[in-house]
Each structure stands twice: as C-alpha cells, then as structure tokens.
Amino acid sequence: MLSHHEYLRLKSQGFSHVPLIKKRLMDDATPVSVFANIRQLNPKAYLFESVVGGERFARYSMIGLGKGVYFEYQDGVMRVGSELVGTVSSTKTDQPFDEIRRFMGQFNIPTKDDVPNLPVFSGGLVGYFGYDLIRTIEPTVGHSDTPNPLNLPDLWLMLSTEVVIFDNLEHTLSIVVYANCDVENGYEDALGRLTNIENILNQKPDLTTKAHPIPKFVSATGQQKFCDDVQKIKEYILAGDVMQVVPAQRLSAKSEADALSVYRALRYLNPSPYLFMLHGETFGTTKSPFDIIGASPEILSRIENGTVTVRPLAGTRRRGSDMDEDLALEHELLNDQKEIAEHLMLIDLGRNDIGRVCEIGSVKVTDQMFIERYSQVMHIASNVEGRIRQDVDALDVFCATFPAGTLSGAPKIRAMQIIDEVEPVRRTVFGGAIGYLGWHGNMDTAIAIRTAVMKDGQIHVQAGAGVVADSDPLAEWDETNKKALALVKAVEMACRGLEI
Numbered sequence: 352m353l354s355h356h357e358y359l360r361l362k363s364q365g366f367s368h369v370p371l372i373k374k375r376l377m378d379d380a381t382p383v384s385v386f387a388n389i390r391q392l393n394p395k396a397y398l399f400e401s402v403v404g405g406e407r408f409a410r411y412s413m414i415g416l417g418k419g420v421y422f423e424y425q426d427g428v429m430r431v432g433s434e435l436v437g438t439v440s441s442t443k444t445d446q447p448f449d450e451i452r453r454f455m456g457q458f459n460i461p462t463k464d465d466v467p468n469l470p471v472f473s474g475g476l477v478g479y480f481g482y483d484l485i486r487t488i489e490p491t492v493g494h495s496d497t498p499n500p501l502n503l504p505d506l507w508l509m510l511s512t513e514v515v516i517f518d519n520l521e522h523t524l525s526i527v528v529y530a531n532c533d534v535e536n537g538y539e540d541a542l543g544r545l546t547n548i549e550n551i552l553n554q555k556p557d558l559t560t561k562a563h564p565i566p567k568f569v570s571a572t573g574q575q576k577f578c579d580d581v582q583k584i585k586e587y588i589l590a591g592d593v594m595q596v597v598p599a600q601r602l603s604a605k606s607e608a609d610a611l612s613v614y615r616a617l618r619y620l621n622p623s624p625y626l627f628m629l630h631g632e633t634f635g636t637t638k639s640p641f642d643i644i645g646a647s648p649e650i651l652s653r654i655e656n657g658t659v660t661v662r663p664l665a666g667t668r669r670r671g672s673d674m675d676e677d678l679a680l681e682h683e684l685l686n687d688q689k690e691i692a693e694h695l696m697l698i699d700l701g702r703n704d705i706g707r708v709c710e711i712g713s714v715k716v717t718d719q720m721f722i723e724r725y726s727q728v729m730h731i732a733s734n735v736e737g738r739i740r741q742d743v744d745a746l747d748v749f750c751a752t753f754p755a756g757t758l759s760g761a762p763k764i765r766a767m768q769i770i771d772e773v774e775p776v777r778r779t780v781f782g783g784a785i786g787y788l789g790w791h792g793n794m795d796t797a798i799a800i801r802t803a804v805m806k807d808g809q810i811h812v813q814a815g816a817g818v819v820a821d822s823d824p825l826a827e828w829d830e831t832n833k834k835a836l837a838l839v840k841a842v843e844m845a846c847r848g849l850e851i
Contacts, residue, residue, distance in 0.1 A: 372527050382400055402624060571603065587769055600828075617837065624797075643804055650797060670728060
C-alpha cells in the first residue's frame with residue numbers, strides 16, 4: 352500500500368486526491384457477499400459485474416459507495432447534494448453536463464504511470480442517464496407532457512471515491528480509497544476509511560432471503576393499444592417519415608421482494624455483459640430511495656485509452672429447447688431479410704454517431720453480424736470502434752451516441768417524436784444508460800434494457816421492439832414480452848426465496 356512518504360511525494364506534484372490501495376486474499380467471498388457487507392457503510396452503493404462469452408464471469412467486479420456528493424437533473428433543474436455539509440444547491444439550466452464538467456475538473460488524479468497498481472476503474476461519477484435526457488441534448492425532439500409516474504430524475508449520479516475491485520480469477524480484492532490532499536491529515540483520514548471497509552468485509556454477510564407472494568405484472572399499454580401503435584408507426588414508415596421506430600411497453604407489479612435477491616436471481620438466470628445493481632435516493636422536493644437492477648447485453652458507448660466503442664445489437668430469436676433447435680433458430684435469424692436490414696441500418700447509425708466525435712478515417716466495423724446468446728433470447732451483434740478526437744471529452748461522446756438507435760429508431764429524432772406520441776408513460780431509466788465517468792476520460796455505459804426499477808413498493812420492467820415496414824404487430828408485442836421474461840422470472844425466483 353502507498354506509504355505516507357509516497358503520498359507526500361504525489362501531493363507535492365499537485366494531485367488533488369491520491370489513491371490508497373490495499374490488496375488482500377478473499378477466497379471465501381463473492382462479489383455479492385462483498386456488496387452486501389460494504390453497503391452497510393452507505394446504502395447508496397453499486398455493484399457492476401460482467402459475463403463474457405455468455406458463460407463465464409469477467410475477471411473484475413466493481414463494488415463502490417457513494418461519497419458525499421450527488422447530482423440529479425429534472426424539469427430543467429440541476430441539483431447538487433452534499434452530505435458533507437448537508438446542503439442542496441439548485442440551478443435552472445438546459446446544460447446539465449456543464450456542471451458535471453466543472454465538478455470533474457476539480458479532480459487531478461494520478462494515472463497508472465504514477466500508481467502502477469491502479470485499476471482501470473478506480474472511481475469517478477457512477478449512476479444513470481435517463482432516456483428523457485435527450486430533450487436536453489437534442490431540443491428538437493421536443494417537450495413531452497407524457498406522465499412520469501415513477502417520478503425519477505432524468506439523471507442521477509454519485510461521486511465514488513471508495514471502490515472495491517473483486518478479482519474473480521485470483522479471488523483477491525483491492526480496496527481503493529482516495530486521500531484528499533487539500534485537507535489536513537488527508538492520508539490518515541483515508542487510511543481510517545480503508546480500515547473501516549476492511550473490517551466490515553471481515554464480517555459474515557447477511558444474505559437472508561424471504562418468500563413473498565408472486566406478483567402479477569400489468570402492462571401500462573396493453574396488447575390492443577400496442578398493436579394499434581405498431582400499425583400507426585408502419586403508416587409513418589410508408590409515408591416516408593421514418594425508417595424504424597422502437598416502441599416499448601412497461602410492466603409493473605406490487606412486490607415485497609428484496610432488491611438484492613432480485614439481482615442474485617437475475618445474474619443466475621440471465622448472465623450478461625453488463626450486470627448491475629444501483630441503490631440511490633432522490634433528494635429533490637422529497638427523498639425517495641430506488642433500486643435499478645439489470646442484465647444488459649449492450650454497450651451504449653465506451654471509451655478506454657482513447658478508443659470509442661459502440662455495439663449495435665438488433666435481431667432477436669428465442670433460445671431453442673436443445674442444441675439442434677438453437678442452431679436452426681440461429682440460421683433462421685441470420686437469413687431473415689427484415690432482421691438483416693434492420694441490423695445493417697443500426698450499424699450505419701452507430702458509425703455515424705461516433706464519426707461525429709472520432710478522428711476522420713478511424714471509424715471501423717471490427718466485428719460484423721455475429722450471434723450472441725443469452726438465457727432467453729439470441730441477438731445479432733456487431734462492434735464499431737474509432738479513435739476519440741482530442742477536442743472532445745467523454746460527455747461529448749455520450750451525447751453523440753445517446754440514446755442508442757436500437758432503443759429509439761432511425762432517423763433518431765423523428766423516431767423519438769413518434770415514441771412520444773404512442774407511449775403512455777415517460778421512459779425515465781429505460782432506454783437510457785447505466786455506468787460511470789472515470790477520472791482520466793474513460794467511460795463505460797450500458798444501455799438500460801433488461802432492467803428493472805424498484806421504487807415505492809413496486810417493480811417496473813420495460814421492453815421494446817423494432818418496428819419496420821413489414822412488421823407484424825402481434826409478433827412485435829410477443830417480442831417485448833420475450834425480452835421482459837428474464838426479469839419477470841428473476842422477480843418470481845426472488846419471491847420464492849431464491850428457490851430454483
């Protein structure tokens with residue numbers, strides 16, 4: 352771990368915060384048990400995991416705590432809450448990212464060159480970017496009077512300077528805590544916080560589960576209206592207004608299920624590239640806790656060491672009952688002209704999006720039209736990459752790629768205007784993004800699909816379907832229900848006390 356002498360050396364170089372990192376063996380724990388323990392220090396916390404190749408957990412899982420500063424943006428007002436001084440400041444603005452840039456600009460953090468064992472992610476801003484944030488990014492989408500019964504902000508982020516990185520290969524974990532160089536005894540304070548985390552990780556976690564009544568989910572749209580909406584969208588397509596639109600339905604139910612139990616069930620039933628659990632609390636006119644739980648298969652946008660990545664996922668079939676049927680469905684999907692045309696259109700959209708923020712000539716399709724399998728469905732996937740321009744930052748990349756074409760349609764703006772016409776409730780989290788903004792320009796965000804929101808004793812699940820000229824309304828309705836199935840099953844499993 353960084354010595355006091357090394358801390359003073361880094362402090363003298365002008366860094367505002369310096370990481371203290373302690374690595375230890377943790378072969379008797381899992382990322383879930385670590386998360387269950389660490390959130391005792393602050394319930395506003397998160398767990399990010401990943402499954403690669405559809406079958407094995409990626410090497411690193413990230414568990415972190417909120418640390419004193421929170422951002423939320425709603426109805427044109429940016430609120431910044433500070434637990435350190437117990438205040439909330441409110442600013443009316445149509446440029447919420449300016450406040451985030453100013454805040455992140457206060458941090459001068461050492462890089463891996465300065466601290467060799469620094470993980471790829473070691474803190475920053477963590478949270479969600481709601482779908483309706485697009486009205487700020489692209490005002491021509493227009494204002495929406497659609498109800499927002501969830502009453503969640505369009506953006507919610509927390510500062511995270513206390514992170515635990517769980518190494519699933521070595522069964523070790525690294526505790527990262529930042530010392531504030533601008534305060535007296537910053538090193539000693541960080542050392543104390545690190546010790547508190549280590550002590551709580553030594554405790555036996557409470558992973559008790561309880562059985563609850565199985566909830567009944569009800570659609571906010573209903574089958575008839577959804578099919579009518581699909582028909583209306585097809586008329587817009589035939590009139591030349593738009594090429595594709597992705598309408599969605601929301602399923603809601605009263606549920607007493609514990610959020611962590613739902614997450615545990617979901618990671619078992621539907622392992623995905625982006626698994627996440629985020630517990631937060633709004634702090635506007637009223638304080639209201641919420642949980643976001645998801646198993647997203649799709650990147651919105653990622654920046655790592657200057658490489659920008661987007662990953663269109665479009666084209667869906669259910670999983671087969673055996674290998675032969677599964678392969679037959681794969682063959683059918685890869686030869687479905689409607690699905691192929693839709694996917695190619697979204698590859699072009701992804702190239703266009705990142706082309707706005709990447710160096711000329713650097714944007715390339717690195718993998719095209721391969722099959723990815725999940726517990727309930729399979730998808731066609733492609734990968735698009737480019738080199739970020741020097742005059743843009745992570746938030747510029749986010750704005751260029753948001754929201755994903757796979758959740759809106761093409762052209763995006765007209766598609767989103769049509770979505771406003773047909774959907775009965777604001778999407779809030781669904782169709783937005785979950786992830787982090789790191790210290791040195793890195794960013795990783797997942798599209799908020801296969802995602803549940805738990806708030807005020809209810810659980811909400813949304814799913815959409817891509818509508819094109821020859822779409823069958825009933826088939827699109829069925830697709831939304833198939834996409835929601837993994838989460839519905841996870842809630843049911845949690846309500847059975849995690850009985851398989």
